[in-house]
Amino acid sequence: MNYRDIIVFDFETGSRNPHKTQPTQIAAVAIHGRKLTPKGFFNSEMQPILDDKEAIKQGLDPLEDEALKITGKNREDLAKAPKPKQVWEKFTSFVNKYNFKGTQWFAPIAAGYNIIGFDMIIVNRMCNLYGPVDKKTGNQVLFNKIHKIDVMDNVFMWTENNSDIRSISMDSMRELMSLSSENAHDALQDVKDTANIMIKLMKTHRAVANKIKLEKAFANGPLYV
Template sequence: MNFRDIIVFDFETGSRNPLTTQPTQIAAIALHGRKLTIQPGGIFNSEIRPIIDDKKAIEAGVDPLEEEALEITGKNRKALAKAPLPKTVWKKFEDFCNKFNFRGSSYTAPIAAGYNIIGFDLPIAQRMCEMYGTTDTRGRQSIFNPIFKLDLMDMVFSWTENNREFKSISMDFLREYMGFPEESKENAHDALQDVKDTANILIKFLKFQRNISQKTKFEKAFANGEFYV
């Protein structure tokens, strides 16, 4: 049984490669591990100042800001130039996450959650920890649990891979399919809105899974000798 809190988080970025992109916003919601409700003080949201000048970005080894990405996320260079520096934001985000580590150990660290975090957001978090934050003795990010993670995209795929109605597993499709209000659709690709929508779907799935698991007997499931491979 899980007692660790869950932190649903999301980056907005200036390009698509998680290994070289510049974050422009990070948002997060901390959920109580058992109640699946927002923890007190459990919302974080901040824009992040990227390197605005394309030439300087390339010299620094990161992607220049792409106009298409800025348009999708509703950001512009002038406003981002006034955002807090990455080091400042990351220190605040680490402090935010550490509030929900009830014993201050890697084992009790909050579980990272989000949409496509394994392929996108967690590699960025690793980079940010290496550049501005803290890592453990093995060089891994130290704000989230090093073992467990909840990637909603994988959860959705596992539950819908046999369902012909699911033409896509993008967040935009899920918002429409699951009946989210127009406000969510209009504010899509704002990190805080994306985190709220992801958290709502995640909570729905976790409650559903918990209900089913209570009615399912896993012990000695193969005792009858029936194997598939």
């Protein structure tokens, strides 16, 4: 049984490559591990390197106009946003509030939509720049060492046998589940929508799990493989 809290988080970024993109916003909601209710929110824009040549010099992608349009950002406002280090220090303090034993084994579980292929890569980059990081492995030690919840993968498991569903993008799931598209691609709104989908599916998991017996499930066969 899980007692660790869950941090649903999301980055908005200035390009698509998670290894080189510049974050422009990070938001999160802490979810109680048992009650599946919100415990706290975090939201901040983050100042990127606005000069394209300087960004390239530092090995980063310049801001892309299309990405700014999608996320509703502009260079003028981003120039006034707090620096990445300042934002990251506040974010790590927020996450650490929900680490009830102060170790990575009991750290909150990272959750989000497509975080394994995108957001967690950025987390690892930020942790290597500003901490906390395991100096031996170079891996982040902010979130739980073992568990992650990629809600997109969870959605796939529930929908992979449904021929009516052609896409499991976040926008498609909003339409399917009757979530408003207002403020979509703002990190805080995306976090709220992702958390609602996650909680809905987790409550369904729990209801179904109570009716399934896994103990000795293959004792009498047959095996599938």
